[in-house]
Amino acid sequence: MSLIHQTAIVDPKAELDPSVEVGPYSIIGPNVRIGAGTVVGPHVVIEGHTTIGRDNKFFQFSSIGAAPQDKKWNGEPTRLEIGDRNTIREFVTFNLGTAQDKGVTRLGSDNWISAYVHLAHDCQVGSNTIFSNNAQLAGHVEVGDWAILSGYCGVHQFCKIGAHAFVGMYTSLTQDVPPFVMVAGNPAAAKGINIEGLKRRGFTREQIDGIRAAYKSLYRAGLTLEEAKAALQEQEAESTEAAAADVRALREFLGVSTRGIVR
Structure with a gap:
């Protein structure tokens, strides 16, 4: 039995491991590569030069590998790279990189990405992070391993968030957050170290x-x-x-x- 639903559209040039599942009405573009055990739910669009590792789970209505929201982008073959064992919930948007930076947007492995999260062009996100609902990254943001971004926080372009840092709910972040530090507020202020984490x-x-x-x-x-x-x-x-x-x-x-x- 095929693991690709009959209503899904998978370009013949796409490279999918035979164990990949694709749900109803999802669309997979020609330059997409998906590793073993990954599950693409219904109504998901994966396009661009996008490489996805093993055992990921994409929930419905996520948009993965779309063109960057950057007026300077002129169709260059930039990339999106996603590691292994990530959970990517509803209405998440990940964009390609741009030629003005590294040319690639990256997400590591074992991340929990909640609904409505946005990773803009050229973001570099490590592994074992948690993004709560509506956490939003502008372009060129770097997030270290084990960082936690709470719901509705917004991160200005080019900001860096260190490993094990914690960003509180509704935080407006326009500067960098050192490793281990908790910040919250608008504007953001340091609140101590992430002891519980x-x-x-x-x-x-x-x-x-x-x-x-x-x-x-x-x-x-x-x-x-x-x-x-x-x-x-x-x-x-x-x-x-x-x-x-x-x-x-x-x-x-x-x-x-x-x-x-x-x-």
């Missing part, structure tokens, strides 16, 4: 204490940003190997931040 992911007390101390240097000690960077470098040098790695991740993020951090 870190505990759930197996961070030790020593690691959490180190991250908490780093947060205090960055947000509570009255230091300038350059002074805080120096304090973090000193803390890293004095920490055990496990704790030092987390402080280093925070310090290195500050070095690549281009829009300034929420502070």
